[in-house]
Amino acid sequence: MSIKQVAKIAGVSIATVSRYLNSPEHVREKTRRKVQEAILQTGYAPNALARNFRRGRTSLVVVILPSVGDPFFAGVMRGIWRVAREEGYSILIRETQFNTLEFDEYSDIVFSKQADGIILLASTSPFMKEGNGKLGKNGGHKGEKLPPIVIGCETVAPQLSHYPSVRVDNESAAAEATRHLIRLGHRRIGFISGLHTSLLTRGREQGYRQAMTEAGLEVADNWIAEGRQTIEGARGAVHYLLAQSPRPTAIFCANDEMAMGAMHELRRAGLRIPEDISVLGFDDIRYAEVLDPPLTTVAQPAEEIGEHTMQRLCRAIGGDDIGGEPEIVPHRLVIRESTGAPPAD
Incomplete structure (x- = not known):
């Protein structure tokens, strides 16, 4: 089924159906109901990729982390996934294995606007290497602009210190x-x-x-x-x-x-x-x-760190000024049996 058929059944213009799909809050309630009924009747499914392209969004976020097998980062990822699903984002993961990524490995995805934002989980950024002749401090090759970046957990390099982060003290x-x-x-x-x-x-x-x-x-x-x-x-x-x-x-x-x-x-x-x-x-x-x-x-709180990091990135993608200050989440000392008094000398 096409958007043209939905418009015909609803008795509205194609532009109105398009407006409903992209910004339903800008369509009158009576008209919204007509379009909703027509979509249900026809089984129309909009092309998400094409819609995002028209809106200048890809609904894709790149997450760069040291190790996918690390149990702590697995918890952080659960929090990221939870918010991503709620907000309609897909996640692309890149594992660094504690090494620095080469600039060209992900530059095409980022600078061709295939990603709306970047999360760095205790990783350096492959998009901010100074001295390589390709990337300045805040932008990309030939002046391309980086998408929003939020750091989950610790900032691992001084040149990333001005980016927002979510971490414990x-x-x-x-x-x-x-x-x-x-x-x-x-x-x-x-x-x-x-x-x-x-x-x-x-x-x-x-x-x-x-x-x-x-x-x-x-x-x-x-x-x-x-x-x-x-x-x-x-x-x-x-x-x-x-x-x-x-x-x-x-x-x-x-x-x-x-x-x-x-x-x-x-x-x-x-x-x-x-x-x-x-x-x-x-x-x-x-x-x-x-x-x-x-x-x-x-x-x-690994999952909480992941949730807050993704939420903060979503706000930045939406145009909010989220600032560069770290968001500190609470830690707690959990005392178990691996610690005790020292042996007598």
Whole structure:
């Protein structure tokens, strides 16, 4: 069925049917009912692609994230999908695997206006590389304008700091978690960070350092190890920390995936958790509660972050000025059995 047949049955012009399909609020109620009845009678289904093209929209959002297999990002994506469905958007996902995307990989999609907006989940932007001769600070090659960008979770590069974001206060959350270990009696607390080149876990390291300094405790350089935000990276970091003398009595991991790797490697070394060494994570992924022992961690509201990020992007796509300030969502410390008092010296 065509729009022409719908117009004929409804007794209105093709322009009126088109106006109803694109901006029903601009059509009188009596006329709306006629068009609705004609559509039901004919079974007419408008061509969404063509309609979006006429409106200058594609209803497509690009989401760029480090790893689709990361349990935390899976939670964030659930929130994004939920709002996307409600708002009529499709999602195109690009996984970086913690690497920087090449500019040309997604530039065609973005600058040919095949995407209405971009969400960066703890990822650098492939559309903002300075010094490559293709892209300036705020726009694209030959002056093309970038669509709206919203960052979910942490800003991972200084040049993205002016973009709006939705996240927890990482520094405050990590300081609270470190204070929990200090209250238990720990004085030698190790920290497993993410990639040293990324800002992703830098705020968490700053919070750890802040709490240690406030308590008058030393932050030894050999008690901080890079875990690359992965299970495998954390296992290597544990080997390094256990080789120190004196070694830490507790290890704070900058995410739960690294905490899982750390716990595995500590058990392989014959250490009991928390009797011999405590472990604390960050994110409260779905596996944290069922680990052996259950993991003490900082809970981030992953789905809420995803929902708010997508909602903020939708407002920007609609023309609202959403500003560049971060939206801070609440965290909470979840205390479980992986932390306890330090062993007697």
